[in-house]
Amino acid sequence: MTDPQIALLMLGLFIFMVFLGFPIAFTLMAMGIGFGYYAYFDGARMWRGFNRLDETATWWDSTSLWIDGFFNNRIFDLFVNQTYTVMSNEVLTAVPLFLFMGYIVERANIVDRLFTTLNIASKNVPGSMGVAALITCALFATATGIVGAVVTLMGLLALPAMLRARYDPSFASGIICAGGTLGILIPPSIMLIVYAAASGVSIVRLYAGALLPGFLLVGLYLLYVVGRSILQPSAAPRPKDDEVPDVPKLKLVVMIMTSFFPLAFLILAVLGSILFGLATPTEAASIGALGGIVLAFAYRAMTFQRMRESVYLTVRTTAMVCWLFVGSYTFSSVFSYLGGEHVITEFVTGLDITPLQFLLLAQLIIFLLGWPLEWSEIIIIFVPIFLPLLEIFGIDPLFFGILVALNLQTSFLTPPMAMSAYYLKGIAPPEIRLTQIFKGVMPFLFMVFLSMAVVYLAPQIVFYLPEQIYGR
Structure with missing residues (x-):
């Protein structure tokens, strides 16, 4: 066998081992060292x-x-x-700090106050409870970036309330599942930090580029929730007077000031300091972690047990990400040395496809990889395979990264491996069937594809803020 054939065998064996259920990080390291021993012998x-x-x-x-x-x-x-x-790697240093901020915020008992306040404030809006749940999910997901935590916590808090308000179970489930994944895209996103480390794209430009697509997706979600509530009132009945209490305006302002603004201010402070060059992502993440601790103390939710849990979960997740990078770097170095990357480049360029067709092919592969794999594994292992091809097809890595971030929403929403649905099913009432949850996420899945199409047709949605803030 020639070296390029051995490289392709290496890639095929890795995919086979992943489907058998072996730990991905250690499989990458074992494959890299094993085949690398032959390559460098x-x-x-x-x-x-x-x-x-x-x-x-x-x-x-x-x-x-x-x-x-x-x-x-x-x-x-x-x-x-x-x-x-x-x-x-200085970029990856921000990962544990943002994770710690997220885990602390998750345990600060902010979400129940936030959902209650938004539910009262939006009670005159069609589908008010769904709107409140979606905005709460978006804000909480942005602060934490941990999909499982957001879906689980909102499932425990908002789903029972929506079911008591006679919401359609599929509709309510879809709102929570879709809203919980938004932290992958909306800055300060951990996924974008990992993509920046893998691709070499500036993290501040990625954050600026992801803002408008993130707001676009949230807007499409809200448009669907309100539109369906108007067209199908039985799916989201208007609340009765005894279900949502009337609160004096002054008290409502106080509730918003003590629930919505602290978390929003923390997110904006972290994000703003990065975008406007006041702090590096690592420094901003440090301030965010400190702000999370201050919020937890302010809400009287900080205990030694919660601090210990947050530290443990942060270390565990960070170790997973870092060892994935170690394994991926070793694997890809050996794969390239054997000529595998050259074979893939020749194959793709030999297809004589247009940049649009390449983008569609790449996004389709990432979409399919989202069924068996987590986003971190896709970004660290498979996205670097596409990166050398971007220059050939004249595609900006920043633009490609935002499309990938949008696409990865689908990995949590697409049956039969929609992890958001499984997170929610684990804590939902027994009468909520998995098929109902799958049915509820399908319209939101369509909104993700629609947002990707809009971003492709109007790429200035991605490039406008980076160009305005940092120049071309």
């Missing part, structure tokens, strides 16, 4: 050593040559260097 050096042995050589001299030949392989140097590179 210097048999001639060992043979020259044996030729220098004479009749006076002892068995230990021969054994030493075998040991030296076995361990003196550049793959081990590569693995150590890649590990150090990942652990010292």
Whole structure:
């Protein structure tokens, strides 16, 4: 077999092992070191050593040559260097800080106050409880970036309230599932930090570019919720007087000031300091983590147990992301050295496709990968395969990254592997069937595809803010 064929075998074996359920990070490292040992093996050096042995050589001299030949392989140097590179990456330093901020905010008992306040404030809007749930999901998802936590917490808080208000179970479930995934796209998104580290695109430009597409998607979601509530009142009945209390305006203002504004201010402070160059993402994430702790103390929700849980979850998730990077960097280095990347580039360019067709093909592959894989694995392992092809087709990596971020919403919403639906089913009342949840997320899935089409047809939605703030 030629080296490029071995590279393709390496990729095929990795995909096969993933589907068997092996841990992805350690599978990448094992594949990288195993095939890298072959790729970097210097048999001639060992043979020259044996030729220098004479009749006076002892068995230990021969054994030493075998040991030296076995361990003196550049793959081990590569693995150590890649590990150090990942652990010292300044962009990735922001990941644990943003995660810690999210886990602290999740435990600060903010969400129940926020949902109650927004429900009262929007009671005259069609589908008011759905609108309140969606805005709460969007704000909470933006602050945490942890899909499972947002869907689970909002499922425990908002879903029972919406069912008591006689909302259609599918409609209510779809709102929570779709709203919980928005943290992947809307800054300060951890997914965008990981993409920046994988692609070399400036994280501040990514954040600026993701803002308007994020608001576009939220707007489409809200438009669907309000529109369906008007066209099908039985799916979202107007609340009765005893279900949503009348609150004096002054008290309502106080409720908004104590529930909505603290979290919104924290998000805007972190995001604004990054976008306007007042702080690096790592420094802003540090302030965000500190702000999360202050909020938890202000709401009297900070305990030693919650702090310990937040630290533990932060360390566990960060370790997963970093070891994925180590494995991916090692795997991709060996894959490229064997000529696999060149084979893929030649194959794609040989198809004689247009940039639009390439984008559709790439997004279709990412869409299908979203069924068995998490977003972190897709960004770290598979997206770098497409990155060298972007220059060939004249596609801006910033634009491609935003399309990927939009596309990854679908990985949590597409049956049969819609993880948001499974998160919600785990805590939903027994009478809520999984098929009902799947039915509820389908319209929101259509909204994601619609937003991707709008972004492609009007790319200035992505480029406007980065160009206005940072220039071309």
